[in-house]
Amino acid sequence: MIFRQLQDPESRTYTYILGDVEAKEAVLIDSVSEQTERDFKLLQELGLRLKLILETHVHADHITGAWKLRQQTGANIALSKLSCIDMADQLLDDGETIYIGAIPVKTIATPGHTKSCMSFLFDNKVLTGDTLLIRAAGRCDFQEGSAEQLYDSITNKLFSLPDSTLVYPAHDYRGFTCSTIGEEKRFNQRIGGGKSKEKFIETMNNLNLAYPKKMDVAVPANLRCGSTDTL
Numbered sequence: 001m002i003f004r005q006l007q008d009p010e011s012r013t014y015t016y017i018l019g020d021v022e023a024k025e026a027v028l029i030d031s032v033s034e035q036t037e038r039d040f041k042l043l044q045e046l047g048l049r050l051k052l053i054l055e056t057h058v059h060a061d062h063i064t065g066a067w068k069l070r071q072q073t074g075a076n077i078a079l080s081k082l083s084c085i086d087m088a089d090q091l092l093d094d095g096e097t098i099y100i101g102a103i104p105v106k107t108i109a110t111p112g113h114t115k116s117c118m119s120f121l122f123d124n125k126v127l128t129g130d131t132l133l134i135r136a137a138g139r140c141d142f143q144e145g146s147a148e149q150l151y152d153s154i155t156n157k158l159f160s161l162p163d164s165t166l167v168y169p170a171h172d173y174r175g176f177t178c179s180t181i182g183e184e185k186r187f188n189q190r191i192g193g194g195k196s197k198e199k200f201i202e203t204m205n206n207l208n209l210a211y212p213k214k215m216d217v218a219v220p221a222n223l224r225c226g227s228t229d230t231l
């Protein structure tokens, strides 16, 4: 198995490559439009054919590289069925298993940051998108976000994974790259230490964050899998 974490320095997005060396197949998760050349070159260097392009959700801060990579490689685009994106090749349900070569990847619906957020579990790792960030949690103030749902997604679904599960988020703004479920249960500043749902909702409703700079461009493009053809 090959697993790589890559970063887009502008949006601080983490893109992930998961590949099966034997089958020479890979999936790219949460690509960024400006970084598709880098990602494509790395896949070639690693001897991997891009089979699938996965999104943890419809991003608001950057345009996904999914459409460009689909055109370049013929790989399928997949994300949660709750996104209702008809330009995707595959719409995923909660609890499905996708195979990258012989590697099973389980889908976990984790709504809250947005309605259609999904996490992806494989090996001893979970890609949490913007649902669970390191020592934080994704904002819930647009795209049908809900702090109540986010609390349930994190506490009922992600925190029920083994404590040793490695957590890989879609962003980090403070230099962290990876955590564990056990660490986040104890130290996450928004939801760790057994924080109540009421307290969490109050915290999330008072973040007072500025909207992402590229939101007005990124969301419409990402609702078309990153295609800007007719925008």
Ligand SMILES: N[C@@H](CCC(=O)N[C@@H](CSS)C(=O)NCC(=O)O)C(=O)O
Binding pocket: 011, 059, 060, 061, 130, 136, 137, 138, 139, 171, 173, 209, 210, 211, 212, 213, 214
């Ligand atoms: N400044 C950035 C946007 C930062 C931001 O809002 N990040 C989101 C995830 S991307 S929509 C978030 O949930 N942040 C949580 C936090 O605590 O920062 C920009 O202008 O793009």
